[in-house]
Amino acid sequence: MRVFVTGATGFIGSAIIPELINAGHKVIGLARSDAGARSLVEAGAQAHRGDLEDVESLRSGAAMSDGVIHCAFIHDFSKYQENCEIDRRAIEVLGSALASSGRPLVVTSGTAGLAPGRLGTEEDAFIPGFPRVSEQAGDSVAERGVRVSAVRLPPSVHDRSKHGLVTMMIALAGEKGISAYVGDGLNRWPAVHRLDAAHLFCLALEKGSANARYHAVAEEGVPLREIAEVIGRRLNVPVVAKSPEEAADHFGFLAFFVGVDAPTSSAQTQERLGWRPTQTGLIPDLEHAEL
């Protein structure tokens, strides 16, 4: 397949390229800079110049492909709602270019949209009002004859260099001189290694069913206290419990995430796609992380 990948220069997208090439596909990656285009060519992909807000570049990239993986996102959290809207429009454009063809489109979503406090599954819809609407945008495109599936990523997609929201917890701990968790710290986050996540994107493209949600979850729930403890050890700062009332002041916008209990299953994903995560877990990765 010729696969158009947006976000191909990013942390996860750059791991998807070798997955696809090793599986025999050709990759066309979206690049918005000369440096990005060069890195794609060095990785064995073809570079397609464009931007998430340049509709024609998305349309032409999708039109020349047999399938699309959409991983790009503008990570400016001060404009999160606006960037979710850009994401929605990008999915509609990519989907229009694939309409009536049955070609696959894999969009990126997150487990953070699931209701907290119980084991989240692939069957669960998002809590009402959750701002990231890639799944809804995918559903509207699926009605037009596109095989759309969504890969839900956990808050920490990790390797030794980066760890999603845990990278932000590390930065905060360095800045404030303490590594904190909320309450008893037994609340949990799911996690996945970047290479396992990349493999799942490839399987979803090849074998995913229309309207399916897949969970890139290798560990159902890592207690936040364990995460805070390893950060404290590695940075040599005290590990401190914050009450829910103190959390907002300490963590800012991260407070909601650090306090949430969000165990998540990937049993259906593993059964349906034969996906088996094999890489290092979050805590061992953090033990050896490049801090």
Ligand SMILES: NC(=O)c1ccc[n+]([C@@H]2O[C@H](COP(=O)([O-])OP(=O)(O)OC[C@H]3O[C@@H](n4cnc5c(N)ncnc54)[C@H](OP(=O)(O)O)[C@@H]3O)[C@@H](O)[C@H]2O)c1
């Ligand atoms: N990493 C995690 O732990 C995690 C967790 C949950 C969900 N996710 C989601 O997974 C996806 C990939 O995340 P990531 O960690 O790989 O992010 P990343 O490393 O920040 O990469 C973002 C990608 O999007 C591209 N991009 C940003 N703004 C763009 C624009 N205006 N036009 C075109 N491309 C643009 C970037 O291109 P440049 O290289 O040119 O900047 C890069 O390729 C995102 O949808 C993200 O929200 C990630």
